Structure formats: structure tokens, C-alpha cells
Amino acid sequence: MTDSFLTISGFRKTFGSIVAVEDVSLNIPKGEFLTFLGPSGSGKSTTLYAVAGFDDPSAGDISIDGRSILATPPHKRNIGMVFQRYTLFPHLPVGENIAFPLRVRGHSAADIAKTVKAMLSLVRLEGFEDRLPAQLSGGQQQRVALARALAYDPPVLLMDEPLSALDKKLREEIQVEIRRIHQETGVTILYVTHDQEEALRLSDRIAVFNHGRIEQVGSGEDLYARPATRFVAGFIGDSNFLKVREVERRGSAASAILPDGTRIENIPAHAGNGHAATPELMVRPQSLKFVQGSGAGLAVKVKDVTFLGDTSSVLLETGWGQEIWLRGAGSAVKTNALSGPLHVEWNPADSHLFC
């Protein structure tokens, strides 16, 4: 890709016999907000720390603007970072924390004063200059950390689960701030989280990590509507994985025969079923609809109905005893007589076959 600004190619990292990252390659254009999303231990932080320069890759290269940065020590990389833990300097007041990178760089007093003021207003903490970090809440500390990381106008900003210690409401509040700051500054952001909602809310693109590899990179919508692997399908959004008895592939589409003999045609098919040996058919709970009348579709029994305000969730059991979820508008679900044998159907194009 020609417009790649931050490039990670063939990155691999081992700690002794532990393989933290197998093989990661990414092309990140300037100004993009890219999130590493994945379960704990999938290698997100390790990749981020390699960009920061705290750990040398075991293999691969990382470059900014076409130049490899591997030989550059962290303090010369000019990269900003907000950490998972609170890392403000406890002996310095807020203003001096933000001024720190500028003092280290030998900026003039006037310049420092101006930048500190601008940064404080960027993170909406005007008037907090003289407070010590211990006098701030967790959310305020992370906002100061963000201001400190942006004070020297770094081309790349790294964030390693900066909001994981905060409660949900505060987290959402700061997510909005981060989004705004990204738009105002245009800085390229690499963001790490294990929270899919956070990833969807913030990112231009998401790289889904699993076992030290990237399973898929794409916009939230891409990952949700067109998951490339079973892992992505299961990790982003809610999903049902139906057992499949037989598959007939025709190019990128396939037909599947479910254990009770139901035949579904024209399903997008993918190879990435991870470690599972048997093929599975993924359908989102929202894609499932009750069939008006009877006969066609998949025969199910209703086991439980949960009313959730705008929507209702219905727990169903298939003919072969598998439990699946259906979600629909509260009224749509209610109008059906939820007793006796029922049938559900879905648009095959909205389901995915992993085999």
C-alpha cells in the first residue's frame, strides 16, 4: 500500500519459549484511528510496546513514513503513549506533568506555558495546573496523561487500554473526548482494548487479534457484517453457531444441510473455522425471524422470552437440541403466539458458513 504511514511488517515476538506474537502485518495511513481488539493475552500490548520501542521484535520491521524505527531508542521516537496504569509523575503538578516532554526537549518557557494551556483546554481540564496527580480522579489522570502525550505533537499516539480502570459511565464520557481529540488533532492513533463496544465506538478500523495473529482488519461494519473467520464472528456482536451436517461448496458460496435435514442455499462461505473441526453456520440473533404461517424454515421450540424494552430476546431450541437466540422488536415478537412448534428463517446472505 502506498499511503501507509505506520507500517508493521512480519512482526513476531517471543519471550523464551512463549510466542507472544506470531506474525502481525499492518499498514496504517496517516490520521487513522486503528484499534487492536482481542482477548487478553492475544498479543495486543506486545505489538504496541514494540512500536513504542520497549521491546525489540524477534522478527519483522516497523517503520514510520517509510523509515524503520527499530534502531531508534524510545526517547528519540517522538511517539506519544497513554498507559493502562496511571503513569503521571507523582511529584509533579498537572502543569509540570504536561510540560515534562517540553522541558526535556529544551523548549522556551513562553512556548511551554502556551502549550500547557492549550493542552489543558484540549482535554477540558483548565484550572487544574497546580493539582498533584494524587488529587485527581482516575479519569482526570488519564486525561492529563493524554495531554502530556500530545504536548509534543507526536505523529503517532499509542493507547494501551487507557480506560480499563474506569467505570462504564466515565469510560463512555472519555471515549467521546478521545474521538473529538482525534478529529481535532488528526494524530494517528493505535488503540488497544478488549472491549468490542469501545472498539466499535472509537475506531476507523479494527484489527482483531487472536493467539498472536490478526484474524481480520476492517471497519466495525465490515467485521460485523462480513466476518472473515469464526473467531471474528464470535467476538464482534452476538451470534448463533448452528451445527451443520453437510456442506456443498460452490466457489465463495455454499449450501448447508442442518442436522434436522433443513437445507439452506447460497450462504457466504469462509475457510477460517479456527481449531473447530466441524463446519458451523453463523446467524446473528437479529437476523432470525419467525415464519408467518408454517412449513418453511427451521423448526424450533420456544424455551424462554426475555423482554428488554425496545427488543425482546427469545431462547429457542432446534430439533437437534441446540439452543439459539432470536432478537426482535418487542412488539414483533409479542404478536406471535409463542407456543407449539414454530419456524424461523433468515436471509442466507446475512449468515456465514465457516468450514
Add this chain to the structure above:
Amino acid sequence: MVTATADIREPFRWTGMGYAVPALLLLAFFFVLPVLALLLRSITEPELGLQNYAELFATSTYARVLFNTFLVAGVVTLFSLLLGFPVAWLLAIMPQRWARIVFAVILLSMWTNLLARTYAWMVLLQRTGVINKMLMATGLVSEPLPLVNNLTGVTIGMVYIMLPFIILPLHATLRAIDPAILNAAALCGAGRWQIFRRVLVPLSAPGAAAGALMVFVMSLGYFVTPSLLGGTANMMLAGMIAQLIQSLLNWGLGGAAAFILLTVTLAIYALQLRYFSGAAGTAGGR
């Protein structure tokens, strides 16, 4: 019922203090009384007045001893800090298994008899000792350096003895600093030296101050090492007090010298309580 511990911490609430009376009497009898007796003798012998104190400061030999004492204590504190910081830092960042071994060595040396350790330095530092032999062999010096029976010897021996008292509190404060804070400083653009100066030193200042004050106070009153390594010509305060009282039987002058030492020690202790015991809790980081 009021608990005894709560009362000991509050000296002005006498209720229930009865439990502590025997202990307090013991303390008064063995510590306060002798000090008071000494103070009394220093202002009454040979006659009532402050002439003993005047004599201490006016007589050049005595003044010289006072000066030497503070000089050596200051220099010992300085070198202990300079040597102790890198050691404490290494101990904080080296793998725990190794650090435990180094700690064992430090503690073992602390528990070894003081006289034995001081005599060992005497052997090492003398004209024909290992250190001078090595210096001569490498051609760094042509004459053996006078390393013993002078203040150099006293300083070397005392720095060695005082090092653990700096290393232990410093190590504790350094260990309490979150490495992520140092990573953050590095990404902010700070190189090793900047991180040391702008982050490590301020964050470890409470530990350094606690250690330094302890070393300074201990050095002021140290007896064995200065006596053995300094020789008679380079007496320090504790040695002078011993000589005034034991050899010259001059209780007035000896008492005055002892009282000066006590006052300085208490003043420094008060300083530490006032400025550093509180700060150690907050500035150590999380």
C-alpha cells in the same frame, strides 16, 4: 475499657497510663537520669556556669575535633549516598533471585562483628596492605598511599559500614516506583540522565534523606572505627569524650561534649520527623 496502646500514643491523656508507668520509670532511670546527670556536671564542674562549653569551642584542639567530626560525618554521608544509589538501583532492577543473594551478603556483613570488620580494613589499608600493593603493582603510584591513621582511613572504613543504612531505605523507595512511570518518561523524550535527574532522584528523595540523616547521625557519634583507623592524632567526638572522661577524668568537659552531640542528634532527628517522615509516604509513588 481503654486500650493501653492507644494511650501510649497520646501522651497528654493520662487516663489508663498506669500500665506504662513501670516502663516509663525504667526508661527514666536508665536513659534520662544519666543524661541529666551529665548535663548537670557539664554546667557545675568545676563551678556553676557555661565555661565548659566555652572551653570546647575556644580551645583549638577541641574545636578541631568538633570540626573533624562534622566533616567526616558529612563526607561519609555524601560518599554513602553516591555509592549507595547505584547499588540500590541495581538491586531494584536486577532479577529477584540475584538481588536476594546480594542482600544476604549485605546483611551478613552488617551482622559480622564491627571490630573484626574494622581490623580487616586496617590490614587492607596499611602501607603494605593489599590496596597499596595493587596500586604500586599497576604503577598508579610509586609510594604507598597513607590510607590509615588519618581521616581518609576513617572515611573509607565508615562509608563501608554505613552503606547498608543508605542502601536499604533507598532500595525500598526505588522499588515502590512503578516501572511504567519510567517508560512514560522515556516516551516523553527523556534519556537515561533526564529520567534519573527529573524522575528517579525526586521520587527517591524521601528514602535518600531518611538514609542520609541516619548515616550522618550515626557517624557523628561513631567510636570504634575512628579510634582504630584514625589513630590518636585524628580523634573524633566520641573518642574525645571517652578520653576526657576515662583518661583525664574531666567530667565537666566530657559531659559538655556529650551534650553537644546529643543536642545535634536530637535536632537532626526532629528535622527528619518534621520534613521527611510525612513526605516518605506520599512521594514514594504507588
